[in-house]
Amino acid sequence: xxxxxxxxxxxxxxxxxxxxxxxxxxxxxxxxxxxxxxxxxxxxxxxxxxxxxxxxxxxxxxxxxxxxxxxxxxxxxxxxxxxxxxxxxxxxxxxxxxxxxxxxxxxxxxxxxxxxxxxxxxxxxxxxxxxxxxxxxxxxxxxxxxxxxxxxxxxxxxxxxxxxxxxxxxxxxxxxxxxxxxxxxxx
Amino acid sequence: xxxxxxxxxxxxxxxxxxxxxxxxxxxxxxxxxxxxxxxxxxxxxxxxxxxxxxxxxxxxxxxxxxxxxxxxxxxxxxxxxxxxxxxxxxxxxxxxxxxxxxxxxxxxxxxxxxxxxxxxx
Numbered sequence: 651x652x653x654x655x656x657x658x659x660x661x662x663x664x665x666x667x668x669x670x671x672x673x674x675x676x677x678x679x680x681x682x683x684x685x686x687x688x689x690x691x692x693x694x695x696x697x698x699x700x701x702x703x704x705x706x707x708x709x710x711x712x713x714x715x716x717x718x719x720x721x722x723x724x725x726x727x728x729x730x731x732x733x734x735x736x737x738x739x740x741x742x743x744x745x746x747x748x749x750x751x752x753x754x755x756x757x758x759x760x761x762x763x764x765x766x767x768x769x770x771x772x773x774x775x776x777x778x779x780x781x782x783x784x785x786x787x788x789x790x791x792x793x794x795x796x797x798x799x800x801x802x803x804x805x806x807x808x809x810x811x812x813x814x815x816x817x818x819x820x821x822x823x824x825x826x827x828x829x830x831x832x833x834x835x836x837x
Numbered sequence: 838x839x840x841x842x843x844x845x846x847x848x849x850x851x852x853x854x855x856x857x858x859x860x861x862x863x864x865x866x867x868x869x870x871x872x873x874x875x876x877x878x879x880x881x882x883x884x885x886x887x888x889x890x891x892x893x894x895x896x897x898x899x900x901x902x903x904x905x906x907x908x909x910x911x912x913x914x915x916x917x918x919x920x921x922x923x924x925x926x927x928x929x930x931x932x933x934x935x936x937x938x939x940x941x942x943x944x945x946x947x948x949x950x951x952x953x954x955x956x957x958x
Contacts (some may be wrong), residue, residue, distance in 0.1 A: 654841050699850045707857065750945050756943035759848040760921055790931065823892050824921045832923065832941025834952055837932045 658821040674782040685772045692765045774816040778809045841865040845875035845889040858946035872896025884912045885957045891920035899934045906935035915956040
């Protein structure tokens with residue numbers, strides 16, 4: 651069997667492989683950290699919203715009961731007109747704050763969708779780094795500049811295709827940039 | 838008689854806020870966690886109005902609307918989409934599927950109650 655003579659570009663190829671492998675490993679490590687943090691953030695937000703909603707509902711119940719009690723006391727004691735008006739004004743003020751809180755408490759529905767989308771993109775990026783590594787499905791040749799260029803082109807095409815796949819599959823569903831109530835359209 | 842609304846959303850906090858707001862406005866509320874669950878609950882009891890999210894695991898809102906509109910007792914029941922989606926193409930799809938209206942999240946409870954009142958009293 652004939653063995654191939656070492657070529658001048660072989661050492662360069664080996665260096666390129668080593669560098670790409672380093673980029674792959676370290677890039678993947680960074681992305682794995684970001685992914686873990688995002689998952690943890692999603693868990694924390696999920697836990698926080700449960701507590702906020704429970705507290706909100708409990709406070710609302712208590713305020714309702716307090717208002718009813720005050721109304722009862724005032725009606726039994728012939729209140730001054732300004733006391734009744736003050737109580738009514740407070741009831742309206744509380745109603746406005748409750749409405750604003752209900753709108754604000756919907757944040758987690760949007761943040762969890764955004765986090766889910768980020769996690770999917772990160773998974774796609776990790777696939778891309780996987781392609782660059784020595785364990786990728788398109789391993790780089792250790793010799794031959796033409797073969798190396800062919801393989802790098804192939805990797806570049808796969809990375810491009812993966813980005814297109816992701817762009818199609820991970821459509822943005824949340825475009826809100828504020829927490830004001832959204833538009834209403836009746837057909 | 839109290840009118841009943843079916844609220845379909847995979848987000849627990851959103852369902853809680855919907856239920857709270859609609860009950861405060863005097864309506865009865867049945868909650869469903871996704872399109873499939875919503876369809877099952879709609880089969881068990883004909884409700885007066887359906888309020889559904891679009892993006893849910895399994896059956897999405899548009900598929901739910903199409904399935905409901907195929908049922909004899911849901912031909913004319915008002916169905917509102919309540920979603921983060923605000924694109925005209927999605928709204929057109931909702932309209933074609935049989936939705937009566939499109940509400941973009943987050944919702945304001947007073948405005949939601951007004952819309953519901955306009956549709957079912």
